[in-house]
Amino acid sequence: MATLLSPAADKPVLTPLAAQILDTLVHRIGKDEKAARPHDWLAATIFTVRNDIIEKWMDSTREAHAKGAKRVYYLSLEFLIGRLLRDALSNLNQTHDIAGALKSLGVDLATIEEIEPDAALGNGGLGRLAACFMESLASLDLPAYGYGIRYVNGMFRQRIDDGFQVELPENWLQYGNPWEFERRESAYFIGFGGEVVGTETGHVHWKAAEGVEATAVDTPMVGWRGKRVNTLRLWTARAFDPIKLDQFNAGDFEGALAGQTRAETLTRVLYPNDSTAAGQELRLRQEYFFSSASIQDIVRRHIQYTGDIRTLPDKAAIQLNDTHPAVAVAELMRLLVDFHDLGFDEAWDITRATFGYTNHTLLPEALESWPLPLFERLLPRHMQLVYAINAKLLREAKAKGVDDRAIAAISLIAEGGERRVRMANLAFAGSHSINGVAALHTDLMKKTVFADLHALYPDRINNKTNGITPRRWLQQANPGLTALIREAIGDDFLDDAEKLSALDPFADDAGFRSRFASVKRANKVALAQHLKELMGIRIDPDAMYDVQIKRIHEYKRQLLNIVETVALYDQIRSHPERDWVPRVKLFGGKAASSYHNAKLIIKLANDVARRINADPAIGGLLKVAFVPNYNVSLAEKIIPAADLSEQISTAGMEASGTGNMKFALNGALTIGTLDGANVEIRDRVGDDNIVIFGLTADEVAEQRARGYDPRAAIDASPELSQALSGIASGVFSPDDPDRYKGLVGGLYDGDWFMLAADFDAYAAAQRQVDARWQNHEGWNAAAIRNVARVGWFSSDRTIREYAKDIWGVL
Numbered sequence: 001m002a003t004l005l006s007p008a009a010d011k012p013v014l015t016p017l018a019a020q021i022l023d024t025l026v027h028r029i030g031k032d033e034k035a036a037r038p039h040d041w042l043a044a045t046i047f048t049v050r051n052d053i054i055e056k057w058m059d060s061t062r063e064a065h066a067k068g069a070k071r072v073y074y075l076s077l078e079f080l081i082g083r084l085l086r087d088a089l090s091n092l093n094q095t096h097d098i099a100g101a102l103k104s105l106g107v108d109l110a111t112i113e114e115i116e117p118d119a120a121l122g123n124g125g126l127g128r129l130a131a132c133f134m135e136s137l138a139s140l141d142l143p144a145y146g147y148g149i150r151y152v153n154g155m156f157r158q159r160i161d162d163g164f165q166v167e168l169p170e171n172w173l174q175y176g177n178p179w180e181f182e183r184r185e186s187a188y189f190i191g192f193g194g195e196v197v198g199t200e201t202g203h204v205h206w207k208a209a210e211g212v213e214a215t216a217v218d219t220p221m222v223g224w225r226g227k228r229v230n231t232l233r234l235w236t237a238r239a240f241d242p243i244k245l246d247q248f249n250a251g252d253f254e255g256a257l258a259g260q261t262r263a264e265t266l267t268r269v270l271y272p273n274d275s276t277a278a279g280q281e282l283r284l285r286q287e288y289f290f291s292s293a294s295i296q297d298i299v300r301r302h303i304q305y306t307g308d309i310r311t312l313p314d315k316a317a318i319q320l321n322d323t324h325p326a327v328a329v330a331e332l333m334r335l336l337v338d339f340h341d342l343g344f345d346e347a348w349d350i351t352r353a354t355f356g357y358t359n360h361t362l363l364p365e366a367l368e369s370w371p372l373p374l375f376e377r378l379l380p381r382h383m384q385l386v387y388a389i390n391a392k393l394l395r396e397a398k399a400k401g402v403d404d405r406a407i408a409a410i411s412l413i414a415e416g417g418e419r420r421v422r423m424a425n426l427a428f429a430g431s432h433s434i435n436g437v438a439a440l441h442t443d444l445m446k447k448t449v450f451a452d453l454h455a456l457y458p459d460r461i462n463n464k465t466n467g468i469t470p471r472r473w474l475q476q477a478n479p480g481l482t483a484l485i486r487e488a489i490g491d492d493f494l495d496d497a498e499k500l501s502a503l504d505p506f507a508d509d510a511g512f513r514s515r516f517a518s519v520k521r522a523n524k525v526a527l528a529q530h531l532k533e534l535m536g537i538r539i540d541p542d543a544m545y546d547v548q549i550k551r552i553h554e555y556k557r558q559l560l561n562i563v564e565t566v567a568l569y570d571q572i573r574s575h576p577e578r579d580w581v582p583r584v585k586l587f588g589g590k591a592a593s594s595y596h597n598a599k600l601i602i603k604l605a606n607d608v609a610r611r612i613n614a615d616p617a618i619g620g621l622l623k624v625a626f627v628p629n630y631n632v633s634l635a636e637k638i639i640p641a642a643d644l645s646e647q648i649s650t651a652g653m654e655a656s657g658t659g660n661m662k663f664a665l666n667g668a669l670t671i672g673t674l675d676g677a678n679v680e681i682r683d684r685v686g687d688d689n690i691v692i693f694g695l696t697a698d699e700v701a702e703q704r705a706r707g708y709d710p711r712a713a714i715d716a717s718p719e720l721s722q723a724l725s726g727i728a729s730g731v732f733s734p735d736d737p738d739r740y741k742g743l744v745g746g747l748y749d750g751d752w753f754m755l756a757a758d759f760d761a762y763a764a765a766q767r768q769v770d771a772r773w774q775n776h777e778g779w780n781a782a783a784i785r786n787v788a789r790v791g792w793f794s795s796d797r798t799i800r801e802y803a804k805d806i807w808g809v810l
């Protein structure tokens, strides 16, 4: 929308939209055009867009109410949302209008989009899944609420200092958050501690020793084409009595405010912990705090609309994203039994009919369990209910002739050593559906963690392979590719990602392949520019961009990639005459602050990068970069520019992965193991369009059972031996030659993640990738086939499956 010039005043006449933004700037932010800084323009733009959203939001709520629709409640301790402005504009089809209006005011939309902070209320895949699900729920026009915690400090910001990770608080609320609506009227009491007493009426009453108030803060979640706007409701903790006036007046200012500080601590930080259960009491408090507030809110809404608690499962489907909210099972039981006077058995039937549970990990160290004394001290009434549920469960098992070993395995209480409450078993027992997140993972769930519960309840476990929203991960992140696809096959795929299949024949069209290559190259140029500004590194857009970005974890095997990089470096130096493919190896990801080896792997990537990038002998054939502070916004920049996607976890250990889907959708080829959703990606793109290597999950289990000998595997591979001895002897760490002795020694001594067992297969697969890259036409054809064949991994498909099979809302 161009600015119109009024002949009379010779002053620009603004379009109504531009006038609205300006009016918001003045009256809401309190700045004029001259004083406004970029953040003020960002806020004014968001407030303007928000007005439109609010109307749709209220319509959505009214409509669900009028229809008496069943609602989906997604409980997750993490929502890794990223930025929202571009998402909202794109889904509302307002990008063009807002960009024009801002331009007439002298403001560049892209510039202010870039300064919106990432809402990083999650660690990695699990939290991002919750965010993709919220978008798909709204896009499919399903009434849904997300429930979580409004952390003041979400995921830490990662800085790399001299190659080491440094964790800094991410102050995402620094400039306020124009997306959120505080609902002071939706507040609940959350108790902790105290005792359970009987009352004269024969009821049981929990007298909590302390309590905080949970207050709702709502963010609108806009669906594709603005069809529906759902609510993400995040809880914030406050003291009931924010200030003790008598103490304050007596001069004890700190003491007077201590309660407020203590309450606020509850929702201050996200545990920067991707897979291992945090043992801290604060974590259990967080879990109960948000579960209780959410369940109270759901029950309150249900009673308000229907007046009959018994119909809860007809009107509410509650999905537990991993075990973090599993205590919600006991909380609902408490409300049904203690406040709604239901008998235990009836309450239990209602509870099970209402809950579904999604499992995200098989790693034993990541299966949450709480020391029983802690659980009992913090939640005495819930402890009683857990015992009662357990008694019922074990009686049922006994009646079916289950033996003592299996009884011990399905019990909600782990005996032997320190007694602990097993949250996965509680979530399983309290749910009518238990799902894994990829076919292989679901299969392994039945055979491992839940083998005995599965034998007892064979109909409960089901698979729901993860997905990603194509709006954020294709349309918004990769506008160039989106435009090219529209030109080729029209717009159908925008509403149904599986329609991307129409692109398949274009893989054989040389003209299309060439346009596809130009789009990829433009994305690579843009990334190169960004990385130059971000970290001062120069990377060549004509080299292969080989990318591994994800949380740093030994099972994800960044170390395998780094060691192979070192081996390749050795090879290039030994055989400079060979026809090497120029590669840029990009790494990115955060390590949990207490995870020593993961942090050492980050340092190693940086040490290797420094040495290789400074070596004139390899003539720029190999560049390595560790990109700091991997988050959603960085992923949106890197993934469209990737040629090769590294998905190389030890088979059987990655539940699904979703990064793998994002890369394939953006036309990168995968090099990967048969793990998680890689298996299903291979099934869809076809063997010829993916590079698979290494042990299968069965083979990993078999080797471990047989007694795997990593030393023998290392000795059998000259390339691996040479790379490891270089690393261990300090070639990459001359300032501290012993830095990696322990890390490499761990491979010789145990190598739980089977790096040595898979090394040669991985290196061979990489040379196969090189050969494929030399054939540019073949590479591009395979990349196009990836885009055309992974529409099934849209989170719309995943959510449709949940809606039909688990929630009963489709």
Ligand SMILES: *Cc1c(COP(=O)(O)O)cnc(C)c1O
Pocket (backbone or CB within 6 Å): 123, 124, 125, 128, 549, 550, 551, 630, 631, 632, 635, 656, 657, 658, 659, 660, 662
């Ligand atoms: C998609 C995504 C993940 C998950 O990546 P995986 O490779 O599946 O582990 C983690 N973090 C961010 C920021 C993401 O966007």
